[in-house]
Amino acid sequence: MKITVQFFGDLRKYLQEGEEVIDLEVEADRTVSDLLLQLGVEEGEVWVVSLNGNIVDEASSLKEGGKIMVFPPFGGG
């Protein structure tokens, strides 16, 4: 299934040059946790993940057409 992933704040280091949104094709039974592992995100770097605008925990399943947003623990000044 197709999903998109956006990284925020310092997690933007996981984006490629010039990329703002990652388009991905993933297997049907993948979870948020699987996705973060696949993208090489390190343990403890993520504070909250949202799927289609709602906070989800990392054990949640991904959905077709899902928009994932990944936030670090500090945002702001």
Add this chain to the structure above:
Amino acid sequence: MSYGYTGKVLRINLTSGSIGVEEPEEKFYRRYFGGVGFVGYYLLNELEPGVDPLGTDNKLIFALGVVSGAPLPGSGRNAVGAKSPMTDAFGKSEVGGFWGAELKRAGYDAIIVEGKAEKPVYLWIHDGEADTRDAGHLWGKSTKESQQAIRAELGDRLIRTAQIGPGGERQVRFACIINDLKDAAGRTGMGAVMGSKNLKAIAVRGHTAPQMANPDQVSHWAKWMARNYMQLARGFHDLGTGAGMAGGNLTGNLPVRNFRDGYFEEVDAISAEAVRNTIRIGMEGCFACPIRCKKVVEVKEPYNVDPFYGGPEYETLASFGSNCGVGDLKAIAKGHDLCHAYSLDTISTGGTVAFAMECFENGLLSLKDTDGIELTFGNAAAMVQIIEKIGKREGIGDLLAEGSLRAARHIGGGAEQFAIQVKGVEMGMHEPRLKQGLGLGYSVAAHGADHGVGLHDTMFAQEGASLQRARALGILDPIPLDDLSPRKAALLRQMHCWSIFRDCLVTCSFVPYDYQQTMDIVRAVAGWNSSLVEGMVVGERAVTMARAFNTREGLTTEDDRLPQRFFSPPRAGALKEVAIDPTKMEQAKHFYYKLMGWEASSGLPTFEKLQELGIGWVADKLAQASIRR
């Protein structure tokens, strides 16, 4: 030979016109380090208790640190301090940009401004010399016009200025000091103090770089950051602060409508991403820094927003945005533009406007009071009008220029419940019901509800980079957000002492050197055998001096209190069933006092603690005033 610092402090008396240079010994620098440490020393040592913050006996101190002006990212900053017209006690602020580095290059570590000039003046400090110059032709001008005029009349477009606009001149209580137009020493009303002295600006120019004890090692750290900042500070580099505001909204960190509502539908219109996509024309940086995290914006319609003033960062985006219920980014940018032109703190201005909006919605202010302006949450045009009125002290702007606490006392009828402040200083844009250790910090900090106290609980609630780094301080275990046990009080103590130590070096908290690297930088710059232990002691010393100053001014544990609002949940959002437990917060406060080595019930720094910190003289200062317990 002094490394890092120049060994010279300028003392200027604006009443008599005298200008003198003092040369403190090395041990003075080693003990107080500079920045907020110097501010604490001079205020506690030289002010009598009970001085009028806007009177001639207050002193305004601009202080650099040992690292200021070194060829390293984050070293362009300076601290400013005085008795604050908001807290009627300790006041301090730090500011980025270039002015601090330039003052070091001009040959001085600090400037103590005393008295009051008979007519408006500005100071011109250049390569070891200092003069007072007439500023009658500058008074009333925006900071931009004034800087341009100063550079033209002194014939050097590389002159750096620290100055006030008409808001500071009119002593708006939360007026700030603007450096180089894009940076602000925002909090606690230092611009009002400057205005009360008839001091329009301090212009500096210098050509002598400070000496480094170990130039190769300093260079090593500069290069290290240049190689690593994209891994460590990518968010700041790409977007400045305010990136990921959507996350702050989802988790409830983002203040909405005077910290009342808890969720903002229009967050995507006001984030740093929105700024980049619509009004941003560039990113700029501070002295010697590759991160370049400062937004530059331009708007032509319907408001004129001048890129000379930089652009709104997170605190401003939230303060004029979600916290006023405003989703109009151009209006927020105009608010920022006005605050820089007039020299007003964007956090206190936004907090005071939000307060006024809530008063208006509750019938405590009428259309007659607001000069016919429909001052409701979300009315962006009204917000912009009110900000300008505050800068001019015009109509209702004159009342609101007193800040939310004093305005509330004047308005009466229960308005005080809508003043979201501690010790008279409006709260920073981070929700204490989420970050409860920060809430404790807001309540106990000497200078009011400043989000720069140093603890963002989310960074320590799970295993991650911050907790990894904090192992160097002996901190091993994650702590839940709403934990208010001695563990959280201890974490606040550590983080606050470290944050204040950084305000003594005056380095930037967005430049991600870790604890050990920072101390190696001190060793490389100053040639001292400094360790992390010493750094924490210096921070603790400065925190304690500020506490002692406040105690002598008559502040008590009663002043270490959060607004009632936070003991109930916000109306909506992730925290709609989360409030601070007032009993736990009260206990946490006393845990904090005890862990700081202060009297557990009152927070009074003890004789033993003052002796331990090598500032036994402070005990005599405390004995001077009658101390309420």
